[in-house]
Amino acid sequence: MSGVRTLVVWCPDWPLVAAGLCDRPAAVLIAGRVVACSAPARAEGVARGLRRRQAEARCPSLVVADHDPSADARAFEPVVVAIEAFTPEVEIVRPGMCAVATRGPSRYFGGDEALVARVAAAVDACVPAGAPACRVGVADGPFAAERAARQGLVVPAGGSAAFLSGFPVSTLGDVDLADLLVRLGIRTLGQLAGLPTAAVLARFGPNGAAAHRLARGLDERPLAARIPPLDLTMVAELDPPAERLETAAFVAKNLADRLHEALGVQGLTATRVLVEAEWEHGERLGRRWRLDGTGGRAAGALADRVRWQLDGWMTGSGAGTADRPSGGLTLLRLVPEEVRPDDGRQMGFWGGDRAAAERVARALARVQGMLGPDAVVTAVPAGGRSPAEQVQLVPWGERPPVEAGLRPPWPGRIPSPSPATVHRTPVPAEVVDARLSVAGGPWSAVTAWAGPWPVDERWWDHAAHHRRARWQVVTAGGTAHLLSQEGDRWEVEATYD
């Protein structure tokens, strides 16, 4: 499954744009190291990762500022508003970068290229004067789209793997893994993508498998993102309404911690969160943030983003002021829209013994490494009439796409108890004069039977259409079978043994 077609907007040097320093030699520091610098500073030889002294030695007129992420987010708000004119589903990756699924808007605006041109024009119109022009790229999946945005490219659909193949493995952002891969002689994403999936999983574990998927231009995790159950939505009502950012941010921090804890109990981490706020005079605002943190960092990362968002709304400046709410904050809601299993730092599967769960995961990874990822499966209840349809087999480590399907009525469903043996391919049988012969074997008398349960399945699909009747049949030896009859052909579908 290739990634969702995604458009990424990247505003270069955003911390400097937000600080209003992009027109002179300037740098933004975290813990004494340069994390971003303006174009004039770069021309003087300042680069990311330098110490403050080194940077100032290269460029004596350098203006330095400490990094202020909430200022970044505040300044980014008008940009998000501008992009929202194209589609409501904007995800903020971080201040300075956001992503949009292009399927709908591209059709409306006449293709990816046309959409890119319009988005770029709209964004450039609302960034402060003197800021570097934004870059927009489109590719399959957020990872490839981010790379494409840095080059301002539209990668054709299905071409993400080829586009990514030349990038070094350090692009993956996993320092330890990249270091290991380089020492093994795997330097580019193309080389990584060329390795067999099972071997990568066996040698590098789940992180390696995820990196391998990215390198092949696929989404990080197939089928993993799913709509979470409703009860994970966290709501806080504020009475009296919060007028000041500090008060609101305090509530937001608590709420983020609670959400993280609730997800953690289920072994999940959120990859996309909708932050919704209601204000005193009835306004409602909502914004989506994409998260990639796992384990302990996730709670802090989520709280930061909610705070930045509130800061953007409550102390908003510049082009976004039209949307600034007129009263205090009365309600804050966090909705995890996309979750996946938190296998980064798992604190025990399903509340079980942690050591046992880790042993199990290692043993199964070994078997998958030898026999392929699909060799180990777990069963998930599913909807259906026959015993074979009532469970769905999912490769170990993946999540089923939908967990629905149980609810619709299934008329003609075989009642419980279910048969303990469900033949993978039905066994041909013959029934004559209340006697049964299975697979050409000896005849035995039928002592009792129930049915028929007629079913007419998939009549809309010529190839899969079946019209048959099912019977429960008990033979003289006390063996019970589930037979299906189609015309005059009989088959043993399952055995109650």
Add this chain to the structure above:
Amino acid sequence: MAGERLLPVLSTLEPLFPTRGLRRGSVVSVAGSTSLALSLLAATSAQGSWCAGVGLPSLGLAAAGELGVVLERFPLVASPGRSSGAGGWSWVVAALIDAFDVVLARPPAHVKAADARRLTARARERGAVLVLSGAAGAWPEAAEVQLTVASAVWEGVGRGHGRLRGRRVEVVTGGRGAAARERRVALWLPHPDGSIREVVDERRAHARRVVS
């Protein structure tokens, strides 16, 4: 959990075992009934143990769920490779014995005596229980506890009416050591209400009702 020497079974199945539970490190064989093999896993699975299934491509997983096996903790290697080395049946079983509390497996037609001895020793060393399902003759060693379903009678189904509701089975136990003495236990597998129960002698129960 690893320190305990017994894994629990449903209370109605306790009479099948001289130890009244699955002794860690033992091998149990079940012949003639897949649902009996599955129901041996139910109690320990419900208490948080991990169980695995090997070489059972036709296992009815809906039935496993109904009998009480927690499907989330019951991964399956349905079709291990054919080779006798890495990836083959005994390699997979050995790999899983290292990590799981109970491994339910159907032996292929010809298990070498050396492989069987090795797996038995491994289960003993790791404290896992190996439950062998399928024909009694496929395993070259004598299992510690051998359960055989000798007869079965279905209830609830008539000649063209009703449906399969409950089944009374007679389980014959055998094995080595304390289990060597043959015993016969009558069970509902399953009872019409879905549970697994001992069969109460109808006449005696009736007499008791009359007296009281």
